[in-house]
Amino acid sequence: MFINMESKLRSLREKMVETQIIARGIKDKKVIEALRKVPRHCFVGPESYEAAYGDFPLSIGFSQTISQPYIVALMTELLEIKDSDRVLEIGTGSGYQTAILAEIAIEVFTVEFIEELSKKSESMLGKLGYTNINFKVGDGYGGWPEFSPYNKIIVTAAPVSIPEKLKEQLSENGKIIIPVGANIFNQCLIRLTKSKDRFINEEICGVSFVPMVKE
Ligand code: SAH
Numbered sequence: 001m002f003i004n005m006e007s008k009l010r011s012l013r014e015k016m017v018e019t020q021i022i023a024r025g026i027k028d029k030k031v032i033e034a035l036r037k038v039p040r041h042c043f044v045g046p047e048s049y050e051a052a053y054g055d056f057p058l059s060i061g062f063s064q065t066i067s068q069p070y071i072v073a074l075m076t077e078l079l080e081i082k083d084s085d086r087v088l089e090i091g092t093g094s095g096y097q098t099a100i101l102a103e104i105a106i107e108v109f110t111v112e113f114i115e116e117l118s119k120k121s122e123s124m125l126g127k128l129g130y131t132n133i134n135f136k137v138g139d140g141y142g143g144w145p146e147f148s149p150y151n152k153i154i155v156t157a158a159p160v161s162i163p164e165k166l167k168e169q170l171s172e173n174g175k176i177i178i179p180v181g182a183n184i185f186n187q188c189l190i191r192l193t194k195s196k197d198r199f200i201n202e203e204i205c206g207v208s209f210v211p212m213v214k215e
Contacts, residue, residue: 095121
């Protein structure tokens with residue numbers, strides 16, 4: 001028996017972390033703690049509060065989705081975020097991934113194409129008490145040059161190839177995690193690491209993200 005909805009959702013969140021995150025091999029303690037803490041249901045509509053803890057992506061309106069919890073954890077772990085890192089995120093969407101990043105990094109810069117989504121996320125993340133997130137409405141292909149370079153960059157929509165502007169805004173030894181591919185059924189999650197003047201490219205796994213739109 002659950003005393004109230006909040007404790008039921010907390011219990012679903014704990015189960016999500018145990019069965020979808022730890023059981024599948026996510027090891028980074030900071031990532032696991034962040035997924036335990038952030039109330040994922042706050043980033044979807046009330047009709048989906050329980051579904052928010054399911055093992056799948058969910059609609060957030062505007063033909064966009066909040067990523068599956070495991071994918072959020074995997075991408076965050078692959079970035080190897082230090083607590084002194086400044087992180088650029090392209091595709092704010094619901095703001096859930098943004099919250100996970102803000103739990104670990106010192107400062108987050110997040111860019112979203114759709115103004116309504118950006119405003120909604122900004123309002124929710126403010127309500128949840130985050131003060132280390134900067135929001136921008138605009139085209140993520142250009143990154144956010146004013147505050148570059150970034151130690152880490154995460155992209156949560158899929159372009160056909162890795163935007164050059166994002167590579168330019170990465171600091172030395174920085175990492176980008178990004179889904180790449182023209183076809184939603186045939187995308188690859190790629191991790192790029194900047195080392196001296198070259199980039200080390202690792203293909204991680206197949207993924208399925210909404211396409212990154214062009215202006
Ligand atoms: N991390 C988000 C994922 C949202 S889906 C979450 O978990 O909720 C991807 C988001 O990328 C959408 O909100 C979409 O509007 C945005 N997007 C797509 N193309 C973009 C572009 N060129 N610049 C900025 N944002 C973009």
